[in-house]
Amino acid sequence: MPNYTVTVATGTQWFAGTDDYIYLTLMGTEGCSERTLLDKPLYNDFERGAVDSYDVTVGEDLGEIELVKIEKKKYWVQDDWYCKYITVKTPYGDYIEFPCFRWLVDDKEVVLRDGRARLPQHDKKAGVAKQHRHKELEQRQKTYRWKEWHPGFPMSIDAKAHSELPRDIQFDSEKGVDFVLNYSKALSFIFGTQMKIFLLKSESFLSLHWKQHYHFQGPERIENLYVNQFMHMFQSSWGDFADFERIFMRIKNTISEYVMEHWKEDFMFGYQFLNGCNPVVIRKCTEIPDKFPITQKLVEASLERGLTLEEELKEGNIFIADYELMDGVTANATDPCTLQYLAAPICLLYKNSQNKIMPVAIQLGQTPGEDNPIFLPTDDEYDWMLAKIWVRSSDFHVHQTVTHLLRTHLISEVFGIAMFRQLPAVHPVFKLLLPHIRFTIAINTKAREQLICECGLFDKANGTGGGGHVELVQRSMKTFTYKSLIFPEAIKERGMDSKEDLPYYFYRDDGCRVWEAVTSFVADVVNIYYEKDETVQEDEEIQAFVKDVCSFGMQDFDQCEFPKSLQTKEQLVEYLTIVIFTASAQHASVNFGQFDWCSWIPNSPPTMRKPPPTKKGEVDLKYIVESLPDRGRSCWHLGAVWALSQFQENELFLGMYPDEHFIEKPVKEAMVQFRKNLGEVTKVIKNRNEGKKLPYYYLSPDRIPNSVAV
Template sequence: MLTYKVLVSTDRQRTAETKNSIYLTLLDSNNQSSERTLVKKSRFGGMEREISFDVCAKKDLGDIVQVKLEKEKHFVNFQWFCKHIKVKTPSEKFFEFPCHRWLVGKNEVIIIREGSAQLPQDDTELLKKQRQEELESTRKIFRIGDSFLDKFKGFIQSWKDLADFEKILEDFKIKNTLLENVMQDWSKDYMFGYQFLNGCNPVMIRKCMNLPDNFPVRHEMVDGFLRRGATLQEEIKAGNIYIADYEILDGVPASSTRHYLTAPICLLYKNRLDQIVPIAIQLSQNPGEKSPIFLPSDNEYDWMLAKMWVKSSDFNVHQLVTHLLKTHLISEVFEIAMYRQLSAVHPVHKLLKPHVRFTIAINAEAREKLVSDGGVFSKISSIAGAEMEKVIKRAMETLTYESLCFPEAIKARGMEDIPKYFYRDDGMKIWEAINCFVSAVVEIYYDSDETVQKDVEIQEFVKDVSFGMNNSDKFPKSLKTREELAEYLTVVIFTASAQHAAVNFGQFDWYGWIPNSPSTMRKPPPEQKGQVDLKYIMDSLPDRGCSSKALGTVWALSQFQKNELFLGTYPDMCFTEQPVKEAIKTFRKKLDEVTNIIKSRNEELTLDYCYLSPDKIPNSVAV
């Protein structure tokens, strides 16, 4: 009999233990096996999380390519978590088997492949068959319908004064320097404009090349706000005019008779201080006598309310489109396609797994508690139920693969050169770091473009994503080169990590002061100038109950999870090959450099921008 030394590790959490019997069998490339060995339940009791034992075989098994685990219940079924298994052969060879899986069923059997990543075309016939069986089993769990959107189907008094909104912040007892700055300067034009660059929704602003036909701003309206001697058209030509258009909300009914919604257009100007400031706001898509263009020269309350309406519309678009659709739901499509089409031993599966961690779970929670008919979002915002789906479907019509490629998205909006756009500056650094890392991993496993083309699992993965987006003509259905594959994987990782961080974790900073970004409005937008006073504004803003719910919601969404795993941190090491481990080290070093650059810059800023600092970017959409 030959003896093999085995080390089995579980996780350091109480529920990772089991009182059922666990059996282990070693398998070689010809499916020859060792003795079926009992890993005694007592060995996984208490705080012990690793156990070494011997496994016997009647003959030399050579290279161990698989380990079979079996869990047999007794009177009660217990789940059990296996972290990894290590095997030392009689000839002193070592084999690692990353698992990171739960055994949940009453009498469950799983096969774990040796840790080396393998492309499907490089497997033996036996392993190809098992690989296909694994994917067929997984596809029964992760199924795609016609579209991922199919699954999407007391205190009503007004506040007396704007200062009263501070009362609900007292309960949080949180010192937040950025929020304090917002509370102090929220009504100033520079603070309003700054948020289009570095607030929660930094993707709506774009360079204005031509004024829309339905936004008849004339030079004489804005002459006093431009550089002396330059016309509006000259400023447009010089690249100093920007626009934020909420056309996507046009015609969308508000959630109830107590809520109002509109689709404003806001014109912005880069002034001599390189600040972005508003110079004209129209509160609908239909110009005319009942839709005046509001200007900074209007009376204080007219201009204040016009800006509030823009920010309220921005809040709704941010939550449903920028945040929910373009990070949460898109990442879910990537995750489902990964599990359906990429075997656990595939290098891309190993690469992406940390970046889809908990995404399906958090989205299921969001569907039930946030965006359902009776969910929190329908109670605090202007959009509910079927109208949410309508907005998301409109956004899907313009969603393209290129729009998820960060550099191309910035270029498409003409935002390459505008100063103080920290979202762009930091995002580019993160994009480049991820792309370099991913490219290094791709080159380890793919020695040519032809290897990519012959990888049937990757091609099916890409095809599944295209189908899942329900917008297949705007997403690639195949990949032909290593460069294309690296860019594609960069999109997946960037979307789930950096993009989500950029549009999620600043919510309490920017939405914590309700007048700065009202989640809904309770009176219709004014149809004439000169009729708004402070009482009209207070009656328009969210009431006491709605404000409290909104504040609690954005506070919860802005919190990191316990034991959060930040970008580049992979404690559950799925890769065993040294070249990949070296690539991860290089990636972490680059991220540390970016963190230090951002930290140094922020020390010079009144309003620091840290949402894209790598040490504050979780690996995945998990909140």
């Protein structure tokens, strides 16, 4: 009687093992095996990280094994199981791999195809394999449903909480715990510092009140007195910049400390437009807008080359950062005790003779007038300082809500949902993209549940909380285009593509290197499965995927110009490169520098508590400090930027594919070449950074996680 050897691998993540009953059925072209319980007496099967082998004896030849069915049945209590893969060795010496990499929950079954990737047109129309992929997609479309979180937003997953998500896309236990621990760690540092400051400042207060209250009211009254005094101080303004430094020094790093030391300097202000957290706002200025009435007389003291402003414009030395998107956004009013304010500044920047980008003029509103002065480097020290702080605060809001949330998190979720809905596990594009949407839907669901929801972290700490962040996304969606996700095109559209004009724009240089490496890898994989352009056109599943992204995920917004179909291999390569690059490199470039650049509060205030100045000469240091976030909002902000900037334990970086969804040798060779190309990029960046006080490493491939997962 024919004998098959079946090997089953259990995952290594927490709680991957199971004590439930596991049954297996082999399904071949000539017949099926009996439903077989996989069990070895006196042996604990399916432990975490285990690889178990079993003999399955059948009465007759099954022919070519097409599918493997796994069933899990409750033993005592429901016990989820994570299966990595199954291999089958046939009586004839054939060795067939069945990748799984999914959870089996409740009394559910999973039917697996072998690991060879297949396009839909390559399966027989009436065959078992064709039926399997159709059934898989039908089930997925019931499980992964679109939902509109807010009007005008990209669509998201239909789940109110992380616990409602399909088990396969939830965080691994340790992944979720790491995020909580990182956030708690930051807060413990911060609140610990606050308590020390409180005790020092309250020593005389406590000694005075101890004698007065202890004898008559007892120790509980004294404890309440301490707490009330602490909370009052916690909600109060800082005394000066030295107060900020006390809280900051507990969790600083090399770059953040450098920022703290140099944040007042114009070169540091300008540098951040190129290589800070939000290096996507600055653009070359070819004509001064009417709403920003800059004259030669206003800026001539800042122009170094002896050229007029008009001549500097023609030479390509003038740049602009316009925060028009912020104009009229509703400021946070969730705390009736604290007024908060927003601005929509315009900043003119100049490339000096040392190729540094320097601010030369700032207007804090979009409408010129006497109550909207243009601030200059030649103004009073505090006028100029506060104007720059307002720009940095506005930049923080645009970064968090548009650059980071919308253009990496939300758009990656759209790609991920559409992928699950329209591409079966056997499709090569599913295998290619799956590592790059890992945990993305989960982190976004957690964000909607805890961070950007009503009374979430945004409401506690940010000037755009209470609904302003929603308005920003809705406004940004009106100008969001598919083309803007093509990294080289986005750089070119802003006039920032010339290395001669801007030799120190590392975000551009490193991003283009990584984009080229991803494009080359995607092209290698596409060429393996798509012989010609017609193969792309005939792939009904890839066409459904692209259409689902546009028509449902992006709600068919005409201005977005997302394609509804792909006609050529080149278009497919570009599309898949966008998905991978956005989820990996682009997210890394705007996420993991948040603590570096935003932890020193005066450099990136999450809110402002006084309105923008309408006149010059009325600002002093006390006014500036009272404009900045209070102690409580500063602590919430610091905890957030710390947690968001941390890599997770066992992080998977770009090019790392430990789950072998692909079994074909040509794809594995393409992965090896991809890692080699990425290694070369890493080496270039490492060499450039050596000895630099401000290294730029956010787009170094060894620091780019595969997916949006934090």
